Amino acid sequence: xxxxxxxSRIDEVDERLLEAFLERMRLAEExxxxxQQNKLPLVNEAREQEVLQKMQEHSGxxxxxxxEFFSTLIEISKERQRELFPDLI
Numbered sequence: 001x002x003x004x005x006x007x008s009r010i011d012e013v014d015e016r017l018l019e020a021f022l023e024r025m026r027l028a029e030e031x032x033x034x035x036q037q038n039k040l041p042l043v044n045e046a047r048e049q050e051v052l053q054k055m056q057e058h059s060g061x062x063x064x065x066x067x068e069f070f071s072t073l074i075e076i077s078k079e080r081q082r083e084l085f086p087d088l089i
Contacts, residue, residue: 021073024073025077028077028081029080029081029084031077032080032081032085033084033085036085036088041088041089042088042089043078043089048074051074052070052074055070
C-alpha cells in the first residue's frame with residue numbers, strides 16, 4: 001500500500017475518532033449535570049479504574065498506549081465537567 005493510501009485511511013479513522021470524541025464529551029456533560037443534581041462527587045476512582053482496565057484488556061500489545069489514551073480522555077472529560085459545574089469536587 002502506498003503512503004498516500006495509508007494516510008487517507010488514517011484521515012478516515014481520525015474523522016470517526018472525532019465523532020466518537022464529541023459524542024463522549026456530550027455524554028460527559030450529561031454525567032456532570034446528573035452529578036450536580038444528585039450531589040455526587042466529580043471523581044469516581046473506581047469507575048475510572050474500571051474503564052481503564054476494561055480498555056487495556058482489549059488492546060493487546062497496545063495496552064500501555066491505550067491506558068495513556070483513555071487516561072487523557074478521562075482528564076479532558078473531568079476538565080469540561082469542572083468548567084460547566086465549578087462546584088463539583
